[in-house]
Amino acid sequence: MSLLECVGLTKSWGALTAVDNVDISVKPRDVVAVIGPNGAGKSTLFDLIAGCVGKTAGRVLFCGSQVEHLPDETLARRGLSRTYQITSLFQELTALENVRLALQASSNRRLRPMFSRDFVLQTESDATYWLDRVGLRSHRDVVAKTMSHGDQRLLEIAVALAVKPKLLLLDEPTQGMSLEETRSTVALLKSLLDEGDMAVLLVEHDLDVVFGLAHRIVVLDRGKKIADGLPSDVREDPAVQQAYLGTHHAAS
Structure with a gap:
């Protein structure tokens, strides 16, 4: 059974169709x-x-239920978490506080008027663990807005992972990173994926990242799906080479 199933997904704004009858399964x-x-x-x-914009047609099924009408927080509690193309953090809070807030918001104890001392200590411990996993333990008390761009991207990944999602949507996770930061992030993501049961749907412009991480690649062009298959098959697809990869990259 698929964890995520998009069927005939379409989004139009007037004469512009940004997503055109797309099927994707994860x-x-x-x-x-x-x-x-x-x-x-x-x-x-x-x-x-993620339910951030309304569909024109089609369905989004997550764990067998139609979910595109649900708000972000409900999706997160059902096991769908995401990062954003433009880093989305509480810039005035520390790295620890950003991760701890995600843990508190996802907990079934979030509605209590006062958190117990044990709950606060547990979420702090869990937040520290996730900061450690992404290599930011030494930044736990650093305010997010003072961190480097690469470290902010890692912090956002820690926030997304802390709620232990079944499916993680990663939107350009290495955007703006240096070559060394990108390599380090790819190695980190590989180790995290090897350890758990989480699935990932990834949008990424860096093809070295894509071919280094993905089990399967879906190619869109002008809103339509033009390919869906193993990385080796997609690399050799003439339609993909023409639309995206280019003859130089395909031959390399």
């Missing part, structure tokens, strides 16, 4: 990358799945 432990040229509809697809 099974448990899958790592699926969505690629395509600028304007292909990748970010709109993510926003449709």
Whole structure:
């Protein structure tokens, strides 16, 4: 059974169709990358799945239930978490506080008027663990806005992972990173994925990242899905080479 199933997903604004009758499935432990040229509809697809924009047609099923009408916080509690193309953090809070807030918000104890001391200590311990997993333990008391861009991207990943999602949507996780930061992030994501049962749907412009992480690749062009398969098959697909990869990259 698929964890995520998008069926005939379509989003139009007047005469512009950003996502055009797209089908995508993600099974448990899958790592699926969505690629395509600028304007292909990748970010709109993510926003449709996460319920940030309303669909024109189609369905989004998560764990067998239709979910595109649900708010972000409900989706998160059901096991769907995401990062954003533009880093989304509480900039005035520390790294620890950002992760701890995610843990508190996802807990079934979040509605109590006063948290117990044990609960506060547990969420602090769990937040420290996730900071450690992404290499930011030494930044736990650093205010987010003073951190480097690469470290902020890692912090956002820690926030997303802390709620232990069944499916993680990663939107351009290495955008703006240096080559060394990108390599380190790819190694980190590989180790995290090898350890758990989480599935990932990834949008990424860096093809080295895509081919280094993805089990399967979906290619969009002008809102339409033009390929869906193993990385080796997608790399050799003439339609993909023409629309996105280019002859030089395909031959290399």
